[in-house]
Amino acid sequence: VSGPVDLREFVAGFLIEAEEHLRVARANLLTADEAARRGEASPRAVRVLFRSLHTMKGLAAMIGVEPIVDIAHGMEAVLRAADRGSGELSTAAVEQLLAGTAAIEQRVRALADGKPVPSAPPRLLVALADLDAESMSSRPPPRGALSLAPELDAKLTPSDREQIRVGLARGERALRADFTPSPARAEQGLTITTVRERVSAIAEIVKIVPLSLPQSPAAPGGLTFVLLLLTTASDEAIAAATATTPHELSPLAPRVESATEATAGAGAEAPVAAALASNEASSEDLADDPRVQGGVVRVSVERLDDAMEKLSALIVTRFRLGRAVTALAAEGADVRALRQIADEHARQIRDLRAAILKLRMVSMRELLEPLPLVLRGLRAATGKRVRLEIDAGKAELDKAVAERILPAIVHLVRNAVDHGIEPAEARRGAGKPEEGLVTITCFERSNTQLELSVADDGAGIDREAVARRAGRPLPRTDAGLLDLLALPGLSTRVEATKTSGRGLGVHIAKRITEELGGELLLRTTPGAGATFTLRVPLTVTIVDAFAFECGAQTFVVPVAMVEEIIDVDPARVVSPPAQRSGGRHVSLIERRGEVVPLVGLSSLFALPEGAAARPKAIVVRRNGEPFAFGVDRMLGQQEIVVRPLEDPLVKAAASPGVTDLGDGKPTLVLDLFALSSAIGRRRAEVTA
Amino acid sequence: VNALYVLFKVAGADYAVAAADVVQMESFTGATPVPGAPPYVAGLVQIRGRVVPVVDVRARFGLPAGEHSLDSRVVVVKQGERVVSLLVDSAREVLSLDPASFRPPPELVVEQAAGFVKAVAQSGGRLIMLIDCERVINEERRQ
Secondary structure, three states: OOOOOOHHHHHHHHHHHHHHHHHHHHHHHHHHHHHHHOOOOOHHHHHHHHHHHHHHHHHHHHOOOHHHHHHHHHHHHHHHHHHHOOOOOOHHHHHHHHHHHHHHHHHHHHHHOOOOOOOOOHHHHHHHHHHHHHHHHOOOOOOOEEOOOHHHHOOOOHHHHHHHHHHHHOOOEEEEEEEOOOHHHHHOOOOHHHHHHHHHHHEEEEEEEEEEOOOOOOOOOOEEEEEEEEEOOOHHHHHHHHOOOHHHOEEOOEEOOOHHHHHHHHOOHHHHHHHHHOHHHHHHHHOOOHHHHOOOOOOOHHHHHHHHHHHHHHHHHHHHHHHHHHHHHHOOOOOHHHHHHHHHHHHHHHHHHHHHHHHOEEEHHHHOOOHHHHHHHHHHHHOOOEEEEEEOOOOEEEHHHHHHHHHHHHHHHHHHHHHHOOOHHHHHHOOOOOOEEEEEEEEEOOOOEEEEEEEEOOOOOOHHHHHHHHOOOOOOOHHHHHHHHOOHHHHHOHHHHHOOOOOOHHHHHHHHHHHOOOEEEEEEEOOOEEEEEEEEEOOOEEEEEEEEEEOOEEEEEEHHHOOEEEEOOHHHOEOOOOOOOOOOOEEEEEEOOEEEEEEEHHHHOOOOOOOOOOOEEEEEEEOOEEEEEEEOEEEEEEEEEEEEOOOOOOOOOOOOEEEEOOOOOEEEEOOHHHHHHHHHHHHHHHHO | OOEEEEEEEEOOEEEEEEHHHEEEEEEOOOOEOOOOOOOOEEEEEEEOOEEEEEEEHHHHOOOOOOOOOOOOEEEEEEEOOEEEEEEEOEEEEEEEEOHHHOEOOOHHHHHHOOOOEEEEEEEOOEEEEEEOHHHHHOOOOOO
């Protein structure tokens, strides 16, 4: 059955998957890099990397994007060689693999933008091929072996052995546990899949080897699974997870490797390739990845926004329902039952809204994944010795907030390395470890706020120097110091960024946090370092809005409310007699054969009447009725973060919230629907 | 045991608010007017990323409007969950006073000041009126 295939759909699918694989690849390359810097191997990371690239290669081949196939192929070869060795990657290899990942990413982006995909960089392909050849020639067989039955031992690849060796060196225990499936156990929910999930929560699974047995009542399938594990959990816990008893577990005590094993190791290349190709093996390593374990779906933000939009429509309908019920009650109908249902309905909509908001949350751990890469670059650029520790815990943040604060975090980390961490000699002189430390920690401070800190153990910030540069009095507090650091004037001075300033970074970080309705804090101790803390709301409402000017004041209105923006020709505005309009003058204009009431916003808000050269009107439509608001000047369209106005003093119906357009001052977000119906109501009152 | 009070001036008179209620003080560079808000609300300001309504104390106390100057200050106060700021002519001093030196104001004054003045103290030949913050920032139910 062959029909026309929609390639675009494939490409869209590829883009989503490629993004995920690139993310996985980068994360594992960093793990491998960390391990390489400690002189350790990282067999696990190598395998995950291999699989990600292998999959990406296959997908790219399917849609015919040869450059990606070529690069992935070159990287794959290096990784296969590393896996056949002991899972060790040199820093040079990591360097090239990162370059390869970046090259693939570039091409994925070109594909996404519908641009021509550049061919694979030949230099990179050569460098990858050289690495591959190098590793083939000079890889010593790994040392250290295990006490295992020969048939199992033969199934272990050198990288399995290396993984076990590394685990033992970390102080973990290597254990063998057997799980024999049976119909009775399956009925209790015990299958190799569930056992794998349970075990991976408390142990690292090196390998799962299926072994055939003579059929018996204990093994009705004639099959058992041998799980080789690394763990710090107790025997009891492992036994419980594998549905066995503690004395059935056996340790894989290391023993001296003999000559025969070395040959067994060398001959174990085929099983690696087989294991990599089989699903069994790939699910084994992915089993402890929460994204896979929990059954995670990746959804584009547009779809979530679309769901939210549909829900907004539902909320509007809900208001109408409420009004209809009130109207019925006013006519004397018994609406008790109806009201109960309407209330229940309102509650359910609220719950649904909360559930959709929750879908938009991303884990901070995931958000911060690019940071080690940033640090790696900074290390190379500055030549400073510094490491990064991230403790993101389980904190989550709305996607929109997350995307906005990431640049602020990057700026602060960059500042910490550029200006905070001293060169090694200076640190030695100050009695500090030569390697500097930058720490990122974050946690949910409350149900509504996230706190994230970027701390360094560097020289701290010199108040006097900053005050001198800024030409201001010496700040008495860290808050005052932060205000000076955030002055855009200070940051643009070149000499300031070199000595005392913190570049534009602080200014930008402060802007970003404050636009989100959060705050930036600073704590610094001379000689001991500086900590910048961001407090941001967990969720924000972001809408597309028009900014406009009226009576010398700037306002914004959500684009979604606006039907049209029209020019107003003052000569064609008709003013009906206005004896009882209560100060507000409603005029009439004609628009495409329709009569539209027009109210000047400045007269409505009692603002000084501006002399607009070319007045405009914003047309909204409520319940089928058009309404035009006269304004002086349109300023443009932009995305804004809406912060609700909650204080009773300013909780005006016309303005549910404010935004910061970047000038550090609140700008009112107008609800023109509410305004138009308020005017309608007032008119009704007047006539009544 | 003495407590700290933030002193401010409105139309030449000295007022005080407990320093414990004051979050911070900032110079006043204008507020964003909010249509529909009570007439004594000067508008909104953004202070350290937080959007705070500004109560114009002159307007609140029924005093004639004054010119805003370089001395004008907003005193940001916290009342429970709410954070509101007070626009005053100037605010320069923090004074340590014995809370016992504050006496209830004469009955006539209570009536005239619409309850905005909670107590009166004498210090260094000045009369200092302790304001009832809660009352100042809450709109009374007008029927």
